[in-house]
Amino acid sequence: MKTIDVVNAFAALNGAKLAKMEDKEKFTLIKAMKVLKPIKNDYEDFVKDAREKLKGDNHEDMVKRVEEWRTKHADTKPADFTPAELKELNEINTYFNDYNKKVEECVKEEADKEVTPEYARLTEEAFGSLLASNDDWDVEKSLMVSEILCE
Numbered sequence: 001m002k003t004i005d006v007v008n009a010f011a012a013l014n015g016a017k018l019a020k021m022e023d024k025e026k027f028t029l030i031k032a033m034k035v036l037k038p039i040k041n042d043y044e045d046f047v048k049d050a051r052e053k054l055k056g057d058n059h060e061d062m063v064k065r066v067e068e069w070r071t072k073h074a075d076t077k078p079a080d081f082t083p084a085e086l087k088e089l090n091e092i093n094t095y096f097n098d099y100n101k102k103v104e105e106c107v108k109e110e111a112d113k114e115v116t117p118e119y120a121r122l123t124e125e126a127f128g129s130l131l132a133s134n135d136d137w138d139v140e141k142s143l144m145v146s147e148i149l150c151e
Contacts (some may be wrong), residue, residue, distance in 0.1 A: 001114065001115060001116070001117075001147070001148065002112050002113065002114060002115070003039060003043050003045070003110060003111055003112070003113045003114075003115050004111035004112065005112075005144065005147065005148060006036050006039045006040060006043075006117070006148060007039070007040045007044070008144055009036070009041050009144055009145050009147075009148035009149070010036050010037065010039075010040040011040075012137070012141050012144065012145050013033055013036075013145060013149075014030070014033070014136050016133070016145075017133040017134055018130070018133055019028065020129045020130075020132040021126065021129040021130055021131045021133060022126070022129065023080040025122065025123075025126035025129055025130075026101045026144065027151070028120050028121075028122060029121065029122065029126075029130070031119060032119040032120065032122075032149060033116065034119075034122075035117045036117060036119070036121040039115055039117060043110060043111070046107065046110050047103075047107050047110075050103050050106045050107050051103055054099060054102045054103055054106065055099070056095065056099065058095075059099070061147065062092060062095050062096065065088070065092055066092055066096070069088070069089065069092060073085070088123070092136060096149065119149055121149060121151040122150050122151070123150075123151060124150065124151070127145075127146055127149065127150050130145070130149075
């Protein structure tokens with residue numbers, strides 16, 4: 001499984017309700033999360049470091065420019081921007097698009113890294129109880145969690 005799949009499943013499970021699960025099933029889930037948590041934490045630390053290290057020398061100034069832009073132009077329609085305002089907006093967008101692209105490029109390899117954590121898997125019945133406890137989950141979230149947790 002990929003690191004990013006573990007991270008996403010952990011996020012879903014961290015907010016999951018367990019009310020309709022048997023205690024033994026809950027214990028299995030909690031123990032699995034204990035194994036998955038360091039993978040999630042390492043990934044998040046990596047992303048945080050990448051975001052910090054890839055900032056340009058003018059990053060803080062660009063953040064201030066964005067805040068000022070949003071305040072100044074909150075009620076202005078794009079059609080009403082002056083050429084100078086459009087140029088400034090383009091500079092801001094270019095900087096942050098480039099920055100975000102670098103971060104994504106740096107993080108992609110880490111996100112796609114295969115991991116093979118060892119933990120007890122939930123049975124189909126236990127997973128059904130988890131789903132019953134989280135009836136607000138959509139199919140995508142349910143499938144993602146099942147791929148990480150089930151036998």
